Amino acid sequence: MMEPVPVPEITARVAALQEGLAREGVALAMIRQTADLYYYTGTLADGWLAVSPAVEPLLLVRRPQYRLQEAAPPWPLAFYGDLKEIPPLLAGRGFAAEGPLGLELDVMPVAFFQRFQKLFPQRASKDISPLIRRQRMIKSAYEIEQLRRAAQSLDQALAEVPSLLKPGAREMEVAANLEYRLRLLGHQGLVRIRTWNLELFYGHVLSGLSGVQAAYTDTPSGGPGFSPAFPQGAGNKKLAPGEPISIDLFGCFNGYVVDQTRMYAIKSLPPEAWNAFLAIEDLYRFFEDLARPGAMAGDIYQRLWQAVKDRGYEEDFMGQGPDRVSFLGHGLGLEADEFPLLTARFPYPLAADMVLAFEPKIFLPGIGMIGLEDTGRITPQGVEWLTITPREVRVI
Amino acid sequence: MMEPVPVPEITARVAALQEGLAREGVALAMIRQTADLYYYTGTLADGWLAVSPAVEPLLLVRRPQYRLQEAAPPWPLAFYGDLKEIPPLLAGRGFAAEGPLGLELDVMPVAFFQRFQKLFPQRASKDISPLIRRQRMIKSAYEIEQLRRAAQSLDQALAEVPSLLKPGAREMEVAANLEYRLRLLGHQGLVRIRTWNLELFYGHVLSGLSGVQAAYTDTPSGGPGFSPAFPQGAGNKKLAPGEPISIDLFGCFNGYVVDQTRMYAIKSLPPEAWNAFLAIEDLYRFFEDLARPGAMAGDIYQRLWQAVKDRGYEEDFMGQGPDRVSFLGHGLGLEADEFPLLTARFPYPLAADMVLAFEPKIFLPGIGMIGLEDTGRITPQGVEWLTITPREVRVI
Incomplete structure (x- = not known):
């Protein structure tokens, strides 16, 4: 096998x-x-x-x-x-x-x-x-195939989400359940990271105000966790109707890791959350227009930040105040923090068969985090997305 | 909370x-x-x-x-x-x-x-x-209390093992199920390790010949895993009657980690396995006699190895041939590889309130691994074991 x-x-x-x-x-x-x-x-x-x-x-x-x-x-x-x-x-x-x-x-x-x-x-x-x-950072056809399988298993695990999102269920219960499903679908569990002290587990299930909590990790949304010894990820908060619920998980197959974030809600979301989601969808369209072989990460980064400012979200994008992260995306492969980095100063141009996660996220004070994340491959024709779960707010 | x-x-x-x-x-x-x-x-x-x-x-x-x-x-x-x-x-x-x-x-x-x-x-x-x-390496009363709670949650999770050990069930299914239960009992998931490149996840569920497979990790039993990218731990092997099944897991609570291995079997075990288990029980008695404040790890190590030789297991103890590990135990706390180390040359004497795992393991060719592991605290009166699951071969 x-x-x-x-x-x-x-x-x-x-x-x-x-x-x-x-x-x-x-x-x-x-x-x-x-x-x-x-x-x-x-x-x-x-x-x-x-x-x-x-x-x-x-x-x-x-x-x-x-x-x-x-x-x-x-x-x-x-x-x-x-x-x-x-x-x-x-x-x-x-x-x-x-x-x-x-x-x-x-x-x-x-x-x-x-x-x-x-x-x-x-x-x-x-x-x-x-x-x-x-x-x-340049992936072979074999590697892209493994990443695709990682994305498929993640999509399969997420198919169970609607049955798990019940008012009163704890974030942690949803997280543990999805981790279990991913494991049976071939996830090795341990996600490799290159950066010293950057600790990650499978990912995060966060609801409402948990979603805007920064952590000690260099990730836009961190979450509270349930222990001071590991203050990140899902906590004991109970899910409630009307709150944004974000599920940000690594899929993994034969060592290769993809990263995907999807939004859910029980019953409804406030209008501010829907507006923020429209802005996130706009950012995806801009990114798809810009991400081509030869493009510089810094140029894409500046253009996207300009679009964020134009929409009035500059105070709420990628974290709040000093807890904001300095990237909009990161490479993926055998490690979760590979090249390329979508930052203001990443020195190498994008090239065909680079694979990176794009993760624009808006932090709405008093409401929660609204965002998406997909892992895509750069091709001469544009971004080919490897993660396949429909890009919507799934209201249960 | x-x-x-x-x-x-x-x-x-x-x-x-x-x-x-x-x-x-x-x-x-x-x-x-x-x-x-x-x-x-x-x-x-x-x-x-x-x-x-x-x-x-x-x-x-x-x-x-x-x-x-x-x-x-x-x-x-x-x-x-x-x-x-x-x-x-x-x-x-x-x-x-x-x-x-x-x-x-x-x-x-x-x-x-x-x-x-x-x-x-x-x-x-x-x-x-x-x-x-x-x-x-010297634990406070607060720390020992957290380790005790980690041991209790591990014991609670293991209570489900008999219902999981069915002929034909895959090692991986048992492992995923226990990981899920541990997570809901307050396990942070990620187990911290100090040693560079020493990768561990929750632990191992191994049966029969999987139990004697060494891995790239500095652990006596490694296991095959199910992917060449993470060749350790549970694999896709199906459980069968008459094989030793070892469940070696970390319990974790508020950041503190205990390590415990327990043996199971479906229906029966060959006589060689029972004999090896008796030798393991002997080694526990020797360790309990020797492990006192002031004792040198090297002396305990030599005395235990002598007892192993006296019983004719020197070729099969702590791994096979060049894949044998050089320790019989390791400290635990916020990390899984703390001081003290039970090796031939660890330079500091044992002291009260050190906490370490003792893990004598015998690798029987053609049969599998037979061993136990418990996490104990050194006291002036002897070892106080923190892990509490009964020390037996549980035959289902």
Whole structure:
């Protein structure tokens, strides 16, 4: 039942990395972080993928040795027990002993780095995360297919929402129920994040004033949670008629993550909420007009913010006051915070087969959060949305 | 319904940290990691707690500003938008501008550290994680109470297990069902881990040969998972009579985590499995005799391994061959990998009010994993177990 990543997919990824390393003068990349390791090997180990521009890659595994032997990953394997064994193993496979060492310095902790660097005293270290993140932001057909399946399972889980939204039901009950359904549809549970200290679980089910509560996470709506130790997401608030209910969840399939937010209400919503929803729909139309290969994120960001101001929502958009977030969207793939970022200053132009979530959200004081989020793929013809749940306020 | 951490609890924690900083010559500690920040503030923010030996601590918050103002945490607040604002904010509150800077270097990524260090060009950086981890390994009465509640909710969820263990049911269905029940009983879902790349979700439901599969995580039993992107935990294997079924789950309440493994079987188990279970029960008795304040983890570790050898299980204990793990237990609290570690070389003696999981596990080739895990508190009279589910093989 396991669906391995096709081997040509992985060999093409590593070949592209080897080109990038050659271009940037990195003699040896040692890849360790789980999402990156999976991307370049199709497997996971407590171990490293060693990649040099002109040598066959080597997968160094501390654990699990038996399982990796059976799984036959696309790269030659070497086993080790202690990190000290790595330099001689590399030398034995033809890796040069000198030249810059590329590491994932945006995620590798300082104390670990200091120990690891001592194994390669003659090499200078270089951060290869920007290179890896730029490569990973362009998705292959295989990856887009996994994202599509993640979106389908999310849509299937959400089909149950109307039966769950009863006055008096707690946000938390709805969240737990949807998490359970997603899990049975193939969600791995854990959603990978690259940013240090950015904690996320499946997502948020928030109603009424819960929806405008900012959290300690870099997300527009945070929610209260039910414990001071994890103050985000669904809480114990009971659903009530007339309040906006937002369901912002990650779908996940074979490691790939999509992000989608949909709005619901029991019986009715106040006119201000409907007006805000019309503005959100306008922003979607603007985004669809602007998001093309070659477009700069900063230009799209400014144009959308201008549209928000024109509609009088500048005080209520993407959070309130100092708790406003500085993005309108973010890339998705094996991690929930991939490139590209839809911010004022993201430096790379949009390109075909980038996948990103667009999440315009309006925070209405005294009412709640009104917004949508979809995950889309950039194509020369425009945005192809991967998330498929109808984009409406579903009134139950 | 939120239960805040009592303020005297937090002020005592920070007073003890201030003493430790003075002892180790750290002039200013900047605490950022979520578990540490929650431990010393009772709240969570995208922000920092600044602690000096002789100045009132200051909680620096980038987000969420409105919520933190309302929540009134025990420390004075200052708000910032950019990290560059931090040094002048500290100067304005009487923090000295010189002297060693303490950071959590076991978790802080290199690239972040390099940027942050530039804000304090005149200060040398020092890793304060060992100091923090040593403090956090001794639990207060409040903390032990939260761990007890986590254990109770786990026991409540497990009460449903007999109704779930039907021949033909998939491991994954049992796991999803228990996760759902735990969530409704107050589990925050996300289990915090300190170790880089050590990914865990709620835990594992494994049957038969799934139980002896090592994973890429530093846990004795890993399991297959159902996707190559997250190859751990429950998979699609169907439960069958006569196989050992292990349910290894984290309970969680108000941020505090306990770890427990229980064994089940449908109808029967082979005699080898029953014999292994008797050995596991022996190891519990040895551990209970040995685990006292003042005992060294290394001595306990050697004595238990000797008992394992005496019983002929040395090839099958704590994993198979090179996939064996090097610990018999680990501390628990706000994180699942706290101090103390029950390893050959853990350097600090056991002390009263340490809390740790003891998890002897035997891997029987061709049969599966047989083991138990409980979370206990060290007291002068011996181990007081916090996990409460009866320690038996439950045959359904």
